Each structure stands twice: as C-alpha cells, then as structure tokens.
Amino acid sequence: MVKHIDIKLGGSTATLSRSDVLVALKPEPGHSRSFEAEVNSIELRGRGARRGTVGGYQVVELPIAPTKRRAAREDLGRMVSMQRQIAVYHTSEDNVPFVPTGTIYMSFREGTDQASVNLILQEHSLVVVKAERGGFITVGTRADPLEACSMLQSNPAVEVAEPDLVTPKQPANILLPEDRLFGRHWHLNNIGKHDGQTTGLKAGADARVVEAWYALGSLGSDSVVIGIVDDGFDLSHPYLRGKALLSWDFERNAPDVGQSDLAAGSRDWHGTACAGVAAGRVDAGDIVGAAPHARIMPARMGSDIDSEKLARIFDYMTDNGAWVVNCSWGPKAARYPIGRRVSDAISRCFREGRGGLGIPVLFAAGNRNTSINDETNFNGLAAHPDVVVVSSSTSLDQRSDTSNYGSEIWLCAPSSGGGGWTIATSDVTGSWTDAVGTVRPRGHSSSDHHEYFGGTSSSCALVAGICALVLSAAPRLGASELRAILQRTARRIGDAGAYVPDGHSIHFGFGCVDAAAAVAAARASLTG
Incomplete structure (x- = not known):
C-alpha cells in the first residue's frame, strides 16, 4: 500500500507518496565498481531494473509481484558495496522521483x-x-x-x-515541441488525459520519450540514421522534408522512393507513417517523432517480399551507414521460413554494420493475435536470433488485443489496441482524381497527418526512434549492448504472472520500452 506523508516545506504542506516499487541505493565510497557489479547481478536475475541516478543514488525498480519484491529486498540487504538504501517518493502522478x-x-x-x-x-x-x-x-x-x-x-x-x-532537474535548453498534435502523442508522454478526455488513457502508460529528451538535453542527434525498409515515402512531406539520405527504391532500382501507381489511388503510404513515428520533424506543423533530429535512410521494397531484393536491402543498410534498421511489416503467409541468403544479410547487418559496432535490426511482431512460432505459424524474419521483435501495448498499459506474441518477442511499445487510443503520424500529402472525376486523397486522409495509425507497425517504429535516442547518448554503443540495455531497462507491465522466471513474457517480451531508462543506462556504460 502506498504511504502518504504530509510535510511542511517552506510554509506550505506537501504530500509525498512513498513508491511501492522504487528504492534508491547509494554505493560505499570507493566501491563504485563492485556496486555496479552487484546491481548488474540483481538486474540479470530479474530482481530489479535501473531507473537512472538521482543525486548520487541509483534508483532501482523492484518486481511487481510481492513474493519477488520481498526476494529482491533481501538481495539488496545482502549488498556489501551499498552504503545506504532509502525509499523513493513522488509529489504527483508524474512519478518523478524525490x-x-x-x-x-x-x-x-x-x-x-x-x-x-x-x-x-x-x-x-x-x-x-x-x-x-x-x-x-x-x-x-x-x-x-x-x-x-x-x-x-x-x-x-x-x-x-x-x-x-x-530530484531531477528539467534542463532549460529543452523546448518541448509546439506541434499542434503534440499533446495527442500519448505514446511519448501519457499524462492520463488529452483535451479534457481521460477515457482510454492511463498516466505513465508511455515510452518515457519526453523524459529521455530531458535526460539527453536535446531531441537527439542528427548524426544518427534510421534505415526504414517499407513501401512508399513522401519525402516532400513537411514532417520528413530534408531528413532523408541515400534513399533507394529496390523495386524500381531508382533513388525515387515515392508512391507507385498514384493514378489508381494506391495505399502505398505505410513508409511515410512509420517514418513520422520514428523521426518526424519538430515544429513542422502537427506531429513529431520520437527522434525528431535523426536522419532517415528510406528503402522502398514494394508490395512483395523478394528474398533477393531483401538481402540487397540489408547489405545496403550495412554498407551505407545506417545506425538502426526498422522493418514494420511481416509475411502474409502463416509459415514463412527464410533462406540462408536473407539470414546471412541480417546477421551481417547486425554484426558488421556501423564499422563493426553492429546495427540493431527491428521487426514488428504483426497484428493477427497469433503466435509467431508454433505448430501452425512461423515468421522466420522475427525468429532470426539477431532481430529485436516488437509487440504492442495500449494507452492503458495493457496488451494490444491484435498484437502477435511468442517467445521471440523482445519487448513491447505503446500503440493502438482495444480500449485505448491510436497514434497520430504523418500521412502522404496531395490528391488524385479517379475515373469519374472524384478527387481523392493520395494518402489515408485528406490532411497531411493520419490520426488512426497503430499496431505493431507503429510500436516497432517507435522503438527505432528510441534506439536513435540511445545512440545519441552513446554513439559507440554496440548493437548487442543496445539490445541488452533495451532488455534490462524495459518497464514491466501487465500481470506479474505473465512473466516467467527469467523475466520474459510471450506478450510483452522483457517489458515496455523505457526510453529514459535506456538513455541513462547507455550514458552509464560510458563510465563503466
């Protein structure tokens, strides 16, 4: 039970609520290395997860389940490198630690x-x-x-x-975006309401992206390049203009990655929407991405999965300087095995890209509410051992009812789902005229933004943007190290029973992505 304490501070009374799951640990002087080793051991055994440092204290989140929490507290009590353990408090629902x-x-x-x-x-x-x-x-x-x-x-x-x-300070040099729909971006910062509405929203059910911006002191680096493998991209879009480099259409073997067959009203807009979620420009109008300053490397693949083209796409990302590769799509077939050609190209990307540091490769889990690897279903792309597979959660911190699941899920990220909200992102601009003279939008809607995007396509693109923020904090971080950071900093959501003893859930992976905790962990790795 949360304990509330009323304290007089400066002539007024403040109510501070003691956190049930957060504790602050202070290392013994001169024992920082052994302290790090002991905290790492606690994380690896699923007994706690780091949530950044405050005033020389390491804030650790304990497991939700009472029995596991008691075991975690016993582990903390046995730490020989810890000088002091203290409770963490909050003054409001923003959950900022005191x-x-x-x-x-x-x-x-x-x-x-x-x-x-x-x-x-x-x-x-x-x-x-x-x-x-x-x-x-x-x-x-x-x-x-x-x-x-x-x-x-x-x-x-x-x-x-x-x-x-x-308590953490808010840097003065960060100006939050003034884009019209920024308040609608609950997935970046969920305050539990929007335009007076509280239905379908839960405070804190987000990816902690705004908190990560504050931790970085910026909206990320423009040196980071997100490779986005998808269908058509509207690179003249206000939210994407000037962000792309080395674009290539592997269907038409040309640098133009725009829509195809516009006269027929093609729905070739998915790449534009994903690019907006990951890296939509700030102050361009309505929406903003998780890593607004990151560049994008669009690779248009067309409407089919062609193994020869797909292998070339991953090699292109490896050879041309992508930092992250996002694939917000999957096979239509229930069973899709991949051959050696594609598998090796993905492995080369993960292990040899970025000058040997490696490139994290992300795939969406899919939206059929089925397993990605069982007797009747098999997604060979998601089952690849070097891939980060992303499922989706809702604006209520619940499992998205359409999201696929399985032991291969690495983590989840906020997106659409029953009872929750959808995602606002960029939409292809312009219009076309059909055979009877009716003017129709080129994209999903008649505006330049799409307010009803979602699924694991959006959650995967969100994680790609978060990876860009983490690499902004630690540019020399290896792909394997980044995967490990995403794992150990993920925020547990859902029922405690959903997680097996190793800390994994078939629905949530290791938990919901936590951009702020991942950025803090990446920075800590620089001094480790």
Missing part, C-alpha cells in the same frame, strides 16, 4: 532551552553535523527522514524540520 538524502534542516523556536533541544535530538536519534545561518543540519540514524520530519514538525518547540530532497 530521494531523501538523509540530512534534515532544523531550527527551534525562540526561547527553547538547550536541555529541551538535546532531548528532542536524542529522542529522534539525530546528530548535528553542520551549523548554518538560521539553523543547523542533522543526520538521522534510524527513521526515514520524512517520517522523522513529520514527527518533529508536530513538536511545538520545533520551528523548522525539513528533509533535504534531491
């Missing part, structure tokens, strides 16, 4: 005699460590600092008793 540092700022009412002061300090096991103008600093040896302050403030002899709290 960590008590252990010190308390105090002063006593005028006229309080020294004997009374000494008695109060002794009763609460407080030690004076520093005198300050107007008061002094104490350190408690027993109680949680907030609980101690709550009791101290009820004593009429105490003028001030305030816990010293540390």
Whole structure:
C-alpha cells in the first residue's frame, strides 16, 4: 500500500507518496565498481531494473509481484558495496522521483532551552553535523527522514524540520515541441488525459520519450540514421522534408522512393507513417517523432517480399551507414521460413554494420493475435536470433488485443489496441482524381497527418526512434549492448504472472520500452 506523508516545506504542506516499487541505493565510497557489479547481478536475475541516478543514488525498480519484491529486498540487504538504501517518493502522478538524502534542516523556536533541544535530538536519534545561518543540519540514524520530519514538525518547540530532497532537474535548453498534435502523442508522454478526455488513457502508460529528451538535453542527434525498409515515402512531406539520405527504391532500382501507381489511388503510404513515428520533424506543423533530429535512410521494397531484393536491402543498410534498421511489416503467409541468403544479410547487418559496432535490426511482431512460432505459424524474419521483435501495448498499459506474441518477442511499445487510443503520424500529402472525376486523397486522409495509425507497425517504429535516442547518448554503443540495455531497462507491465522466471513474457517480451531508462543506462556504460 502506498504511504502518504504530509510535510511542511517552506510554509506550505506537501504530500509525498512513498513508491511501492522504487528504492534508491547509494554505493560505499570507493566501491563504485563492485556496486555496479552487484546491481548488474540483481538486474540479470530479474530482481530489479535501473531507473537512472538521482543525486548520487541509483534508483532501482523492484518486481511487481510481492513474493519477488520481498526476494529482491533481501538481495539488496545482502549488498556489501551499498552504503545506504532509502525509499523513493513522488509529489504527483508524474512519478518523478524525490530521494531523501538523509540530512534534515532544523531550527527551534525562540526561547527553547538547550536541555529541551538535546532531548528532542536524542529522542529522534539525530546528530548535528553542520551549523548554518538560521539553523543547523542533522543526520538521522534510524527513521526515514520524512517520517522523522513529520514527527518533529508536530513538536511545538520545533520551528523548522525539513528533509533535504534531491530530484531531477528539467534542463532549460529543452523546448518541448509546439506541434499542434503534440499533446495527442500519448505514446511519448501519457499524462492520463488529452483535451479534457481521460477515457482510454492511463498516466505513465508511455515510452518515457519526453523524459529521455530531458535526460539527453536535446531531441537527439542528427548524426544518427534510421534505415526504414517499407513501401512508399513522401519525402516532400513537411514532417520528413530534408531528413532523408541515400534513399533507394529496390523495386524500381531508382533513388525515387515515392508512391507507385498514384493514378489508381494506391495505399502505398505505410513508409511515410512509420517514418513520422520514428523521426518526424519538430515544429513542422502537427506531429513529431520520437527522434525528431535523426536522419532517415528510406528503402522502398514494394508490395512483395523478394528474398533477393531483401538481402540487397540489408547489405545496403550495412554498407551505407545506417545506425538502426526498422522493418514494420511481416509475411502474409502463416509459415514463412527464410533462406540462408536473407539470414546471412541480417546477421551481417547486425554484426558488421556501423564499422563493426553492429546495427540493431527491428521487426514488428504483426497484428493477427497469433503466435509467431508454433505448430501452425512461423515468421522466420522475427525468429532470426539477431532481430529485436516488437509487440504492442495500449494507452492503458495493457496488451494490444491484435498484437502477435511468442517467445521471440523482445519487448513491447505503446500503440493502438482495444480500449485505448491510436497514434497520430504523418500521412502522404496531395490528391488524385479517379475515373469519374472524384478527387481523392493520395494518402489515408485528406490532411497531411493520419490520426488512426497503430499496431505493431507503429510500436516497432517507435522503438527505432528510441534506439536513435540511445545512440545519441552513446554513439559507440554496440548493437548487442543496445539490445541488452533495451532488455534490462524495459518497464514491466501487465500481470506479474505473465512473466516467467527469467523475466520474459510471450506478450510483452522483457517489458515496455523505457526510453529514459535506456538513455541513462547507455550514458552509464560510458563510465563503466
């Protein structure tokens, strides 16, 4: 049960809620390496996941299941490199952590005699460590600092008793996008409501992308290139203009990756929508992507999966400088085995791309609500051992009812689903006239944005954009390291019973992608 504590801070009362699942750990001085090793061990055994550092404390999220949480706390209690463990608090539903540092700022009412002061300090096991103008600093040896302050403030002899709290700052150099539909991007930052609506929304049911922007101090790097393998791309679109490099149409063997057969009203727009989710430009009008500053490398593959062309596409990504490869599509056939040619091309991309650092390759799980690998179904692309397979969750932090599932799922990401909201993204612009003279939109709608995108296509593209943010934080991060970071920083959603002992769920993979935690882990790897 969440515990609420009312504390007087600066003349007003603040209610702080103790987190059930977050704790803050402080390493012993001079033991940072062994501390890292012990926290890594806890993560690998599914007993906790890092959620960034605050004021020198490592914030760790414990398992949801009570029995596993108790076991995790026992593990933490056995850490020899930890100096201190403290509860984490929140002041609102934004879930921003507040960590008590252990010190308390105090002063006593005028006229309080020294004997009374000494008695109060002794009763609460407080030690004076520093005198300050107007008061002094104490350190408690027993109680949680907030609980101690709550009791101290009820004593009429105490003028001030305030816990010293540390919380992440919001960099002044980050200006959130002003695009018209930015508030509709619940998948980037879900505050539980939009335009007064709360139906279908749950605060925190998102990918923590805005939090990752703050952690980066930017919207990502324009050096990062997201390879997007899909159908037609409208590169003149306001949200994509100027972002593409080395585009190539492998169907027509030409650099023009635009739609085909426009006169017939082709629905060749999927690539445009995915590119918007991953990397739509900021301040271009309506929507924005997860990595607005990233570049894109569009590879148009047409309406069929051609093994010869597909192998060439992955080699093209390997040879031409892609940092991430996104594939928001899959085979139509229930069983689709892949041959050595395509399999080897994917492996080369994953292991040899980016000058030997490797390129993470992402595939959408698909939207049939079936397994991707059982007696009747087999998606050889998703089952490839070097691929990150992405399923989808909803704006309520629940499983998307259409998302495919299986042991190969690596993680899930927010997208559409029953009871939840859809995703707003870019749509092909312009119109065409049919045989009877009716003007029809070239894309999904008559506007330049599409408010009803979704499925694992969108969740996969979102993860591609998040990978771009992580690589913005740590450009030399290897593809295998990035996959491991996505795994250990994923946020557990759904029922605790959905996860087997190794921390994996057939529906959610290792959990919902957490951009902020992944960026923090990537930065930590630079000093590890």
